[in-house]
Amino acid sequence: MELGLSLGEAMADAGRELVLGLGMGVGVRREEGAAETGRRDHEVRRELEFGSNRCGSSPEPTVRLTLLPMVPGLGLPWPPPSESRHLEASTRGFDVNRPPSSGGGCAAEEQDDAAGAAVSSSPNNSAGSFPMDDFSGQGHGGTDAAPGTGGGGGGGDRSCSRASDEDDGGSARKKLRLSKEQSAFLEESFKEHSTLNPKQKLALAKQLNLRPRQVEVWFQNRRARTKLKQTEVDCEYLKRCCETLTEENRRLQKELAELRALKTVQPFYMHLPATTLSMCPSCERVASNSAPAPASAAATSSTAAPPTAPSGGIASAVAATAAPDHRPSSFAALFSSPRGFPLSAGPQAQPPTSS
DNA sequence: CCTAGGGCGGATGTTACTTCA
DNA sequence: TTTGAAGTAACATCCGCCCTA
Numbered sequence: 001m002e003l004g005l006s007l008g009e010a011m012a013d014a015g016r017e018l019v020l021g022l023g024m025g026v027g028v029r030r031e032e033g034a035a036e037t038g039r040r041d042h043e044v045r046r047e048l049e050f051g052s053n054r055c056g057s058s059p060e061p062t063v064r065l066t067l068l069p070m071v072p073g074l075g076l077p078w079p080p081p082s083e084s085r086h087l088e089a090s091t092r093g094f095d096v097n098r099p100p101s102s103g104g105g106c107a108a109e110e111q112d113d114a115a116g117a118a119v120s121s122s123p124n125n126s127a128g129s130f131p132m133d134d135f136s137g138q139g140h141g142g143t144d145a146a147p148g149t150g151g152g153g154g155g156g157d158r159s160c161s162r163a164s165d166e167d168d169g170g171s172a173r174k175k176l177r178l179s180k181e182q183s184a185f186l187e188e189s190f191k192e193h194s195t196l197n198p199k200q201k202l203a204l205a206k207q208l209n210l211r212p213r214q215v216e217v218w219f220q221n222r223r224a225r226t227k228l229k230q231t232e233v234d235c236e237y238l239k240r241c242c243e244t245l246t247e248e249n250r251r252l253q254k255e256l257a258e259l260r261a262l263k264t265v266q267p268f269y270m271h272l273p274a275t276t277l278s279m280c281p282s283c284e285r286v287a288s289n290s291a292p293a294p295a296s297a298a299a300t301s302s303t304a305a306p307p308t309a310p311s312g313g314i315a316s317a318v319a320a321t322a323a324p325d326h327r328p329s330s331f332a333a334l335f336s337s338p339r340g341f342p343l344s345a346g347p348q349a350q351p352p353t354s355s
Numbered sequence: 356c357c358t359a360g361g362g363c364g365g366a367t368g369t370t371a372c373t374t375c376a
Numbered sequence: 377t378t379t380g381a382a383g384t385a386a387c388a389t390c391c392g393c394c395c396t397a
Contacts, residue, residue: 176365176366177392177393178365183364198383213366217365217367218364219385220366220387221365221366223385224386225363358397361395361396361397362393362395362396365390365391366390366392367390368388368390370385370386370388371385372384372386373382373385374381374382375382375383376379376380
């Protein structure tokens with residue numbers, strides 16, 4: 001038995017289909033859809049908040065976004081399209097990954113934005129420094145707004161104090177650390193657009209005093225790690241689905257056996273007024289009527305609407321079939337959600353257990 | 356105080372895909 | 377229609393940095 005789980009639009013965006021094999025763990029089959037282009041701009045909203053309410057194992061705080069600084073002029077970098085071109089020609093802070101050049105380098109820096117990203121993307125040049133003088137007084141000191149990492153001595157500000165005085169000609173690639181302001185702004189931007197078009201990338205790079213390549217890399221890593229976390233959450237959820245379905249299946253098998261035994265021991269049960277059960281195709285609930293349908297009622301009821309007290313004897317069994325429980329089976333409950341997969345709700349949105 | 360181990364995150368290289376001339 | 381270049385996303389991986397036991 002294999003259940004094809006449609007994971008809803010979000011998973012479709014991710015271009016994969018998860019196949020849940022009952023009792024066999026979870027297999028993830030990837031399908032890199034050919035129709036991926038054109039949907040990239042629409043997959044923003046599947047960005048998830050991996051907060052503590054999402055998954056207990058996920059340490060990523062969502063409150064990080066609240067650290068977005070009140071920086072004047074730091075709006076999101078994609079104003080109406082008419083402004084984008086203007087932004088490209090707008091003021092730009094000096095390139096953080098090169099020594100502050102005397103004024104003659106302006107032309108070269110403009111080249112850096114458009115095509116020069118590759119030029120400056122060598123490991124040597126990745127030694128970034130983020131003066132970030134634009135940001136409200138964070139800059140160099142230990143007055144880091146982030147209270148969390150006391151030992152860090154100022155998170156992103158580390159990079160600010162580091163790179164400018166480090167060797168730029170060294171062969172080892174330097175690890176820059178984006179400042180909290182930069183990270184927060186990138187996060188905010190990522191919530192708006194999980195992918196960037198070139199204009200957005202350039203605008204964001206300008207505003208954050210980063211190279212476009214850095215912005216691009218940040219978004220790539222962010223997508224990758226978001227997807228990784230999402231995959232972990234998905235797997236966890238599917239494991240639980242599998243467990244639930246296995247338990248349901250076991251219970252139904254047991255119940256079927258009991259009913260069959262009941263049928264053989266007490267044949268007069270078949271002479272009772274029959275109750276026909278039918279599965280509503282739309283809601284997957286069992287409906288009953290009094291139409292005479294001998295011989296099939298027992299089997300139908302055993303598989304579709306298990307009585308709440310299977311061993312309660314004939315009376316209880318008949319009562320159960322006459323007044324069927326409209327609680328959907330766990331299977332239906334699992335997949336009756338319109339999305340089919342509670343991506344936004346996370347594992348805490350457990351399907352109702354059958355017990 | 357020192358250190359090993361692990362996690363995080365920025366960066367790089369590769370591959371596959373799409374678009375366009 | 378075919379083809380090659382360019383651009384980009386996805387992915388795997390590297391590795392510097394920081395935290396913690």
